Amino acid sequence: MTAAKSHIYGLLAEFDTPEALIAAAEKVRDAGYRRTDAFSPFPVHGLAAALGLQRTRVALITLLCGICGGLGAYGMMWFSSVIAYPFNIGGRPPHSWPAFVPITFELTVLGAAFGALLxxxxxxxxxxxxxxxxxxxxxxxxxxxxxxxxxxxxxxxKFELSDTRAFLESLQPQHVSEVPR
Amino acid sequence: MTDQVIQPGHTFATVTDKIASIVLTRPIGRGWLVLVVITGFLTIMLSTAVGYLLAVGVGIWGVDVPVAWGFAIVNFVWWIGIGHAGTFISAFLLLLRQDWRTSINRFAEAMTLFAVACAGLFPLLHLGRPWFFYWLFPYPNTMKLWPQWRSPLVWDVFAVSTYATVSLIFWYVGLIPDLATLRDRSRHRVGRVVYGILAMGWRNSARHWHRYQMAYLLLAGLAAPLVVSVHSIVGMDFASAQLPGWHSTIFPPYFVAGAIFSGFAMVMTLAIPLRAVYGLKDFITARHLDNCAKLMLVTGLIVAYGYSSEIFLAWLSGNEFEWYMTTNRMGGAYGPAFWALILCNVVIPQSLWFKRVRVNPKTLWIVSLVINVGMWLERYVIVITSLHRDFLPSSWGMYYPTIWDWATFIGTLGFFLLCVLLFIRVLPAISIFEMRELVHETSLAPAPAAAEGGK
Structure with missing residues (x-):
């Protein structure tokens, strides 16, 4: 890494419309830059594809946390009513699964919601x-x-201060600025 | 004009500045201050009533055998039902891609949180010894006891606490980008620090938005069935009892419809003054009022169907206790409450068939207040008339709420409104980033009505 690189974080180009941003992001991606990011005041449809982003793993994490919540809830109720403290209430079997469904559902949702957030x-x-x-x-x-x-x-x-700057200028942005660290 | 979800002529910058200015630069108004003082006093009244209850016990309330459920459960069901419209607007309407939801979802979600906070208070206080509330949760204890998993009341504990938590997560996730906006716009050091901490360093990155949108969509998908489950379980609290007037399979679906009915009424009760006072008529347009009114009409009709089905099934069952309960509900000591509820929930909402009533803020506001009262009466009638005369005439009795019942109930109304008033001044009452998105979408595909409105 050269000295010129180390004192700056990177280069930032500014655009005034989402359409210009997507067009520029596609050119940046096609030019072979990989450590890039785009910024918009609201989620712009098509920007993720223009940047070449992969599918996110948020859904998978949410699913796994939801499954853990549900299994944990059902397991807890099964353990407490079959193993830890079997108790005859109105002749119902200790493992009366239909009555366990609502709490299993609630804790599945709770686990999944925490999974999505975290x-x-x-x-x-x-x-x-x-x-x-x-x-x-x-x-x-x-x-x-x-x-x-x-x-x-x-x-x-691929980053080279003057070349990359010239490349960004060619995308017709409003400004190009260096980002100090 | 009524077909628009946002008035034409707005840009990304104007929606941002307009909504952020309510929080950041608008001076504190005299009317707001007066309301804060009034609701603050009501909140003090609530804490006095709760403090006295903790010191003396639930004997200060009117609950007694045979009516052991009284105001506490009436208010619990009423408040939690109000909360449901917030989640309905945010989750169902997001999944159904209804763009008109954007300007009302944020404060409807806030309303949900405050309503759930008020709701949660009542069953806790009704426990008798509220400081042992944690006995409801499964935790290792010296008595080696576990909760009774087969009881809907235990399901309720999990349903309501999950609902409160998930609503909070959903609301906070929706707020993160707007907190970043406030951080960047705030000219005050305290504002920058507080909003900065809450925004957690959000920088509007496309990589972040990509995951954010997935998380938000998933949370909406999770919250939608959750809403249905919560009020179904509240319905089962009643339906699983043997009591005539409660023991009915219609309860879960008809409770859910009633919840959304009352929730939309509360959204309108708050939104109509909000848009007038804070100049938000460009964002909360006649179309929003019209759509919410239509939803009130539909859910009101479902509720009316629930009432008639209850009466019909009581007759069809041929069960003398069921039929006595029905006639006693209509013509007994609490008959006036029943007929007032029919007037508020079935008769008056029929005026919403007329467009003139739906798009006129004043008439719509009055109808929504009437529905709020009607839904409270509905829960009152269900709880009190069923309990006060059950199977054995020897155990019949009357229920009289005491001054402490009223102080607690009116106190929660004050607390709820105080939370709403504070919320409007410290957080953006309309989702700013979703409004920018709406500006972008409407500029891409101008609706035919938008061109008309521009003239």
Whole structure:
């Protein structure tokens, strides 16, 4: 890594419409950059494909947590009424499964909801107290309002400050700025 | 005009600034302050009533044999039902891709949380010794006892606590991008720090949005059946008893419909003043009022079907206790409550067939208040008239709520409104990022009505 690379986080290009952002993201992807990210004040349909993102694992985590919740709930009720404290209530069998369905359902949902929340946060690397992008004033003011950005990370193997800058300029952005660390 | 979900001419920047300004820059109004003081006093009244109950016991309430369920259960079912519309709007309407949900889902979800908080209070206080509430949960204890898994009351503990938790998660996930917006827009250090911590470093990254949207969709898919299950289980609390007037298979579905009916009425009760006071008529348009009114009409008709089915089945059963309960409900000591409920829930909502009533905020607001009262009366009639005269005439009795019953109930109303008032001033009452998305979508495919409205 050269000295020029180490003191900056990367380059940030600004666009004014979601359509321009998607078009630019496709060109960045086709140019072979991999450590890239795009920023939009709302989820833009088609942007994930333009960046070449894979399917997320959030759904899988949610499913697994839901299964754990459901099995845990049913197992707990089975254990307590069959093994730990069998008790005859109105002649019902200890393992009266229909009565166990509602709580099994509730705890499946509870487990899955925690899976969706924590899975999403963990895969996104949140909470994150500091990020270099907020050093760019335009980003801090407008990324959550009305502007669209593409960042190319200096750690990308294809990243070369002047070449990458020239490449981003060729995408006709509003601005290109260096992101200090 | 009524076909629009957002007035034309808005951009990403204007929706952001308009909604964020209510929280960040708008000065505190005199009306808001007066309401906060009033609801604050009601909240103090609630804590006094609860404190006295903890000191003395449930004997301060009107509950007694044979009516052991009284106001506590009436209010519990009423509050939890109100909460259901919030989840219905956020989850069902998201899954059905109803774009008009966007501007009302955030505060409807907040309403859910506050209503569930009020609801949860009542069964806890009704326990008799509320400080032993944790006995309801399975935990290793010296008595080696477990909860009774075959009882709907235990199902209720799990259903309501799951519902409260999942509603909170769903609401918070929906808030994260907006908290980031407030963090970036706030010009005050405290605001930046607090919103910054709550936003957890959200930076609107496409990689994050990608996972976020999946998580949000999954949470909606989980919350939708959850809503149905929660009020079904509340219905089963009644239906699994042998008591005439409760022992009926119609209860779970008719409770769910009633919950959504009363919840939409509460959404309208809050939304109509909110849009007028905070100038949000561009976002909560006549179309929203119209759609919510139609949903109230439909769920109201389902509830009316539930009432008639109950009466018909009591007659069809040929069971003398069932039929006595029905005639006693209509013509007995609590007959006026029954007829008032029919007036509020069946007769008056028929005015919603008329478009003039649906799109006029004043008439719609009055109808929704009437429905709120009617749904409270419905639970009152179900709980009290069924219990007060059951099988044995020797164990018949009357129920009289005491001043502490009223203080607790009215206190929760104050607490609920206080939470709503504070929420409006500290968090965005309308989802900002979803409104930006809506601006984008409506600009891509202008509806025919949008062109008309622009003239």
């Amino acid at each position: 899975g999403m946060l963990a895969l996104n690397g949140l909470p994150q107290p500091y990020h270099p992008l907020f050093n760019v004033q335009r980003f801090a003011d407008h990324a959550s309002r009305d502007c669209f950005f593409i960042a190319i990370d200096a750690a990308d193997p």
